[in-house]
Amino acid sequence: MDDAVLKEAITRVLKDDIFVDIIRDQVRAAVDSAVAARDSEIEALKEELAETRAQLNGLEQYSRRLCLDVSGIPETPNEDTDRLVMDTARLAGVDVCKGDIDRSHRVGAVKPGRPRTLLVRFVSYAKREAFYGARRQLRQPRSFEGSTVTTAVASKVFVTDNLTRENQHILYRARQFRKEGKLFAAWSDVGKLKVRLRENGPTTVIRTMKDLQKFVNSAAERRKPQAPMETDGDGFRRVTRGNKSSAK
Structure with missing residues (x-):
């Protein structure tokens, strides 16, 4: 096969819509995979950095224990x-x-x-x-x-x-949550930040602002009222068609 024939064959293939779609899909998949891998790596680095900062803050707070x-x-x-x-x-x-x-x-x-x-x-x-x-x-x-x-x-x-600047900020936010009724108590204990959801509830140690927000959000989810159960006019739970276990 001479060069002219080969060139013409390649040109026809490149102009073929099916071939172009296949190449486009493969390129898009490769790019998406590379981006996903990069995003995953960036997220892992962010978490590692956050943990390093939390550890450094903990060490600084420990140095203030006296x-x-x-x-x-x-x-x-x-x-x-x-x-x-x-x-x-x-x-x-x-x-x-x-x-x-x-x-x-x-x-x-x-x-x-x-x-x-x-x-x-x-x-x-x-x-x-x-x-x-x-x-x-x-x-x-x-x-x-x-x-x-x-x-x-x-x-x-x-x-x-004597709290670090970071711990001062976290405790200030925790006390704001307390004023909003989202926490029962928030305090520091020899530099350790602690919160309590209820008066006689367990004490939770907070290391980062993310810990605090996660705790408050989790508590809010647990406090959400359940959707009222559908009942008939006499106050009994309505039995839907196909729910045999409810009809027993």
């Missing part, structure tokens, strides 16, 4: 933040000395008329927990002479976990 945020104490020039912490703890009935404090300082931007939060890092977890566990005693502070923090101030002081 820290507490103390908010509501008026800020003054040249203040002794260690003394403020010690006096606040004593007002709550906990003895904290300078040796118990690794360091303390104000955090955040200065805002007129609003004191910045005081961050304190303790030397031991036991002392940190003693102060945190007695935080509610500040609602009825135990006054003593020479305190740099008045009982009026102490009664409005809040002692909370």
Whole structure:
């Protein structure tokens, strides 16, 4: 077969609609398969990245296990933040000395008329927990002479976990869900975020915003009312044709 004949045969085949359709379908299938594989790989990488971020956030939170945020104490020039912490703890009935404090300082931007939060890092977890566990005693502070923090101030002081920025965001959203009636409670426990759907229900630990949204969505699905059963005029369930088991 000479080149001219071969060329003419190929031209006829390429112009054939059936052949073109076959080639088009094969190309489309190959492209769809490649795109699907790429999308699957991208999704896997996204999940891996999200898990890595969650682990890094967990490690950062763990590094703060000895820290507490103390908010509501008026800020003054040249203040002794260690003394403020010690006096606040004593007002709550906990003895904290300078040796118990690794360091303390104000955090955040200065805002007129609003004191910045005081961050304190303790030397031991036991002392940190003693102060945190007695935080509610500040609602009825135990006054003593020479305190740099008045009982009026102490009664409005809040002692909370020192959370990462990500965990602050997650807890804020969880408390919004609580206000909307979608959760019964949301709180932090030594940096671990926990939620509860009902007053006496089980506690669930939340690691990511995705975990929180999934928990709320799952709870909403469980709370959906079932469709009312069709009944006849006397209140009995209507038996449909072909439903022999219902007629028994």
